Amino acid sequence: MRYDDIKDKTRPLYPDLPPMPIHDRAAQFSPFAALVGYEDAVEETERLTDSRREMLEDEIAELNRQLGELQSRLRERPEIRVTYFIPDKKKDGGRYASKIGNARTIDQYSNAIVFTDGESIPVKDMYSVVFTGDGATSG
Numbered sequence: 001m002r003y004d005d006i007k008d009k010t011r012p013l014y015p016d017l018p019p020m021p022i023h024d025r026a027a028q029f030s031p032f033a034a035l036v037g038y039e040d041a042v043e044e045t046e047r048l049t050d051s052r053r054e055m056l057e058d059e060i061a062e063l064n065r066q067l068g069e070l071q072s073r074l075r076e077r078p079e080i081r082v083t084y085f086i087p088d089k090k091k092d093g094g095r096y097a098s099k100i101g102n103a104r105t106i107d108q109y110s111n112a113i114v115f116t117d118g119e120s121i122p123v124k125d126m127y128s129v130v131f132t133g134d135g136a137t138s139g
Contacts, residue, residue: 049093052085055127066129070103070113077102077116079133084125100132 013019055063070080079102087094101115112120113129 049088051093081130081132082121083128084121
């Protein structure tokens with residue numbers, strides 16, 4: 001009995017308003033984002049970051065020893081692995097990463113190790129410098 005009174009009627013047609021194409025009619029019922037950017041904001045909030053760990057005095061002393069050894073061996077362009085912290089650009093925290101490559105110099109102006117591929121890593125973000133090439137000493 002639902003809609004029995006109108007089931008057999010035809011849809012009204014108006015000369016100044018042509019029927020909407022089926023594709024456009026279907027688009028009216030497609031899902032939409034009520035709050036633009038909301039999903040991105042939720043994903044960003046869910047994304048985990050690591051906290052920057054404060055180094056202990058003996059760890060700082062060891063890093064300084066490693067940097068001193070690197071300074072004395074720069075002419076060799078030794079292969080090293082640097083473990084360092086990358087601060088997140090959008091929220092507190094960041095992530096830890098390692099870079100393996102040949103050291104070119106220690107830039108005194110920016111206080112960073114510069115690799116032969118041009119990448120540089122600030123000393124303030126470093127946790128360790130380990131020599132990985134031949135005749136390497138570990139730290």
